[in-house]
Amino acid sequence: MATPEERIAELGLTLPEVVPPVAAYQPAVRSGDHVYVSGQLPFVDGKLPATGKVGAEVDADTAKDLAALCALNAIAAVRAEVGELAHVVRIVKVGGFVASTPDFTGQPGVINGASELLGSVFGEAGVHARAAVGVAALPLDAPVEVDMIVEVR
Numbered sequence: 001m002a003t004p005e006e007r008i009a010e011l012g013l014t015l016p017e018v019v020p021p022v023a024a025y026q027p028a029v030r031s032g033d034h035v036y037v038s039g040q041l042p043f044v045d046g047k048l049p050a051t052g053k054v055g056a057e058v059d060a061d062t063a064k065d066l067a068a069l070c071a072l073n074a075i076a077a078v079r080a081e082v083g084e085l086a087h088v089v090r091i092v093k094v095g096g097f098v099a100s101t102p103d104f105t106g107q108p109g110v111i112n113g114a115s116e117l118l119g120s121v122f123g124e125a126g127v128h129a130r131a132a133v134g135v136a137a138l139p140l141d142a143p144v145e146v147d148m149i150v151e152v153r
Contacts, residue, residue: 004085055104067113070146
């Protein structure tokens with residue numbers, strides 16, 4: 001059975017370095033058997049590949065891809081906290097935030113990008129509870145942000 005790191009490679013992805021905080025917080029904090037991952041933006045090499053509102057400057061398909069990048073950054077934060085992803089027991093909860101126009105109602109489809117990546121990387125342990133919320137704005141004009149709670153051993 002492949003490890004989560006091997007599944008990431010099979011998907012043609014590379015686990016990035018942990019994105020440094022843009023404010024006064026830690027990317028992830030472990031408390032007991034849980035890791036709480038701060039909101040992750042879709043940074044690639046320190047830059048946002050797109051900015052703006054979903055439903056205006058950013059289309060839903062692009063936003064879904066960006067949500068997957070947020071999840072990849074969140075996975076990197078978990079790995080930095082626990083050493084290796086084989087320690088993940090379950091992705092417990094995902095919070096997805098979509099900066100969107102008032103008439104855009106496809107937030108769940110956008111956050112599916114994060115959920116689907118987590119399922120591909122962790123299998124059954126990647127199935128989670130979730131919220132997908134539309135918001136007026138996100139830091140740095142990012143279209144999407146994802147946070148999560150992860151059970152570890």
